Amino acid sequence: MALLIAGMFLFTLVHLLPAASPATRDSLAAKLGENAYRGLFSAVILASLVVIVFGWKASTPATVYTPPFSGGPVISAVIFFAFVLFVASKARTNYRRFVRHPQMASVILWSVAHLLVTGDSRSVVLFGGLAVWAVAQIVLCNKRDGEWQKPAVVPFSADMIVAIIAGFAFAIFFYLHKALFGVLPY
Numbered sequence: 001m002a003l004l005i006a007g008m009f010l011f012t013l014v015h016l017l018p019a020a021s022p023a024t025r026d027s028l029a030a031k032l033g034e035n036a037y038r039g040l041f042s043a044v045i046l047a048s049l050v051v052i053v054f055g056w057k058a059s060t061p062a063t064v065y066t067p068p069f070s071g072g073p074v075i076s077a078v079i080f081f082a083f084v085l086f087v088a089s090k091a092r093t094n095y096r097r098f099v100r101h102p103q104m105a106s107v108i109l110w111s112v113a114h115l116l117v118t119g120d121s122r123s124v125v126l127f128g129g130l131a132v133w134a135v136a137q138i139v140l141c142n143k144r145d146g147e148w149q150k151p152a153v154v155p156f157s158a159d160m161i162v163a164i165i166a167g168f169a170f171a172i173f174f175y176l177h178k179a180l181f182g183v184l185p186y
Contacts, residue, residue: 004055004122008129011048014041015133019140052126061120069116071186076174079185082109083166083173092151093158100148101141107134 018025029037069075088095089103099105111131114123142148177185 001055001059001121001125003051004059004125007048007051007053007055008125008133010051011045012129012133012136014044014048016136016140019137019144022144056122056126059122059125061122063119064121064124065119067115067117067119071117071184075113075117076186078109078113080166080170082106082113083170084163085109087162087166087169088159091158091162092154093162094154094156095159095162097150097153101138104134104138104141107131 025037028040032040083106085095085099085102085106088099089101089106095102108131111127111134114127115131118127173180174185177183
């Protein structure tokens with residue numbers, strides 16, 4: 001479990017640094033160069049993900065609580081909407097008029113949905129940790145960026161394209177969930 005916690009700590013620390021201390025981020029980028037900074041940032045994130053995966057596999061799960069759900073259409077709908085928000089975070093859509101940080105909101109929804117169907121210690125560390133990180137990231141970004149300026153309205157077709165792309169991604173992950181993660185998604 002210590003390896004999983006260490007990976008989550010590293011992932012969280014590196015992701016929060018630019019929002020928590022923009023001056024530190026800018027100083028590092030100035031010293032290293034923007035591309036080198038981005039490369040280093042990406043390498044550390046990748047390393048943290050590797051540590052998380054190895055930590056997950058090395059951990060023996062212990063029951064922390066009895067999950068209130070066992071999957072089903074409600075959880076699937078929440079996960080689908082998380083996919084929609086994640087895709088919307090990279091596109092000009094009307095979703096962004098209602099959710100300031102769609103990518104972080106998607107992580108929160110995805111994490112909460114997983115916590116509703118799993119109740120073991122390593123799931124609490126991973127999914128709970130990601131949810132806490134996403135909330136902290138939203139708070140820090142809001143503080144750093146100031147008042148939210150909602151984007152302009154875009155054609156409804158942009159929202160539909162995002163929903164279709166998210167639907168395909170959701171279907172692929174739903175179909176491959178057992179093969180990739182060892183658990184049926186329903």
